[in-house]
Amino acid sequence: MRRLTMPIILSPNPLSSSRIGLRAVIRASQTYPVAALAARAISTSRPFARQSCFQYSAWGVARPCKASYIRNTQSLNPHSQLRTLFTFRAITHYIDIPNWYQDAEGLPFRREDLTQKEANRIFPSNLPAPQANLLLKIVHGRRVAGTLDDPILARNTKQFRIIDQKRALEYLREHIPVDEILMAGLRAEDELKALEEQEDAAQGVEKFQETSPEGSPTSSQEKTVEIPTGRLPRKPGSDSPYGESNFDKIRAANIAKREAEEARLEEERKLREEELAKENIGTLQTQQEQPRQISEFRKRHMERATSDLEAPPEMPAWQRLFPSIAMAGLVILGSIGFAVMYQAPPSSRRLWPDIPPAAATCLTLIATNVAVWALWKFPPAWAFMNKYMLLVAATPRPLQILGAMFSHQSFGHLFANMFFLWFFGTRVHDEIGRGNFLALYFSSGALGFAASLTHLVLWRGLVCTTLGASGGVYGLITAFFWMHKFDEFKIFGYPPDPLSGPQGLGFIGLILGVHLIPLFLRRTNNIDMASHFGGMLAGALGIDLARQYMDYKARARAERLNMGLLTTTVEEKDISLAAPVEESSSSPSKR
Structure with missing residues (x-):
């Protein structure tokens, strides 16, 4: 061995064809300094990490043939890393739900909204991107708020098909882990506490009505029908008769942490707006908000190169x-x-x-x-x-x-x-x-x-x-x-x-x-x-x-050589045997 x-990784021969070839190219390109410089750069370059080889692009559904500026589509994974001023993390715990949360608006599940091509990969009905992002935000908010099975909130998503709601839930469960059972339990605990407070308040109102001379509630006490918000009112501190529990302390700490994070995000948003006003576009989000303008020349040829198909042809x-x-x-x-x-041609017929x-x-x-x-x-x-x-x-x-x-x-x-x-x-x-x-x-x-x-x-x-x-x-x-x-x-x-x-x-x-x-x-x-x-x-x-083919050709060549040598040897023997006969036949005439 x-x-x-x-x-x-070099082959056993010390002077491989790659080295000899590069030297010949450099010698042949002495009259072309640019070519010689490129050849020397290739010959002295070092290998570096393997790049992505076959590249996919997602223009195939609406535009199966796209121009040369096709780029790789972003992964659908909401946790993909983006080079922005700060990293985004989706809210995944019930106690972190912000005060502005509404079921009709939901919670953001990723830094940037899905594009239409990404939405088509999730929803089979080709749901428009704005509607797809809204549905995903609503479903993600319900998972965190523990209201997935609340029938009252169904009116906020009645415009979406049942299959689209199921696909949205499957996608979020695959990419954003949330302990839905734990969130529902925390929600139930808050609902029970809210019911107890309502009962106490109702008893207080009854006592007030019994002692009030008017005997009827004021106009401010009349009930009004509201759109279901999917959240419960929160109060700082705890009104438990057992005092403040460890869970209440954790909740208060998380609320303070969330408020500080919201203040920081608000400050960064104002800074980005100021940068945008100064035309200082440096982040990924602002670059996407203001895409690079394409010249008329490129736009014309891009339209020529783009297919008119709205969907892939139907065929098995x-x-x-x-x-x-x-x-x-x-x-x-x-x-x-x-x-x-x-x-293989002879050397005289080769181009180089x-x-x-x-x-x-x-x-x-x-x-x-x-x-x-x-x-x-x-x-x-x-x-x-x-x-x-x-x-x-x-x-x-x-x-x-x-x-x-x-x-x-x-x-x-x-x-x-x-x-x-x-x-x-x-x-x-x-x-x-x-x-x-x-x-x-x-x-x-x-x-x-x-x-x-x-x-x-x-x-x-x-x-x-x-x-x-x-x-x-x-x-x-x-x-x-x-x-x-x-x-x-x-x-x-x-x-x-x-x-x-x-x-x-x-x-x-x-x-x-x-x-x-x-x-x-x-x-x-x-x-x-x-x-x-x-x-x-x-x-x-x-x-x-x-x-195997090279071995077969080598064996055939060896057999031909052996046959050629054998034929040559037989002919030489025949000549050597025939020579004495000729001499013996010619000797009587000499006599």
Whole structure:
């Protein structure tokens, strides 16, 4: 078992194609200072943390094809961290309910209201965003106030459908934990105390009426019908005959704490208003209140690139999946055929004879990805890019399987994928050749997008889109470690000798663990896990097929060489045997 010692992860050969390729590019680009500077920057850059690979966006329902400014949607988790002047925490305890609380208005459950796209993901009836936020606030307030089962308050939510109320309650229970039983118990305690006070007050009124000469209540004592508020009047202190309890002390402390927090929030609100008046927009909320103005040029091309569909077309899942999956199958079969038929050209016919084939192949793929990323910054190209360079779950097209492999909308996403493509791609290329390398790369990308589309259509929903080269890149990474699954690696020389480093299988397990942990924890993110898993599966299977095919070709070549040597030996023996016969036949004539 051999040991590989390398900074980060290096192949056994000291001068890999990546280094030789970069040196050749630098020499060839001496006449172009900018290109030379970029090449040197790439050659000396350090790897950094893994970026998000496949990115989702939620334009798929109303606008399945959107322009290049598509950004990741915010998570629906109300506790997601936002960079604001202060952090927001939803009220989750009965004793923290503010005095201004009304059931018809509810309590805020997150810092900012839901957008329409987020509301559509919660409510199947596509409830308008303002109504959805109001319903969620009312339901959250009832959970904290302990009035979920109060029939008197139903009149405040009679305009909402029962299914929407159930979905709102399910969403809040999933994201904002509240002990509803405890809150209802505290509410019942206050209601009992209020009833006792009302009975005492009623007895006092009866005694007053008996002694009053008028014998009838004044106009101020007449009863009036009020809208149910869902809260009980609170009085500071305690009127219990047993004195002030520990619970009353805790309540008084919480009331004082809440009043101080409300005063602080009010002061910060005034400061934000002053900043806004001075046009000093610095927080996330004020930036969202005043969005950046879009030029007429970008707006015109954005409208051209936006679909007119108001909802995804109605069709069965197999009809939406079959054309794209069939396209992925054709790409895989075509890649296998290319690997079988490919013949490496001689050095005289290569475009860059001074650059190793592995470096030339990876540089071509990187240049293609960079060119497509640049097209996303060019508004006239948005219509074409949305149609063929972005995999849309609502309206998939077969050619999107190929186009999305080269498409990135953010530079961080592009740089991370291209770095690992160069780092691992050159090493895999050196070991299996160009034909097998390209077949492995395209097959991993195609299978990754087929798995991603299946996951989006059947489980995650039609509101998502995906793009990026991560499926192919993860296929190459898995193929490299699968080829060296029993070889030992060292990272920056650690662990030191005589300790052994982790094997290739260990790195594959680490990659799987990084992907599986968020799934078990049920954390929402914008990473296309299905595409990564599909690419890794294609990489492991594809490298085995490539190695078997290479072994088969090596055996066939050896057999041909052996047959050639055997034929040459037989011919030489025939010639040596025929030579004495000719001499014997010619000797009588000499005599």
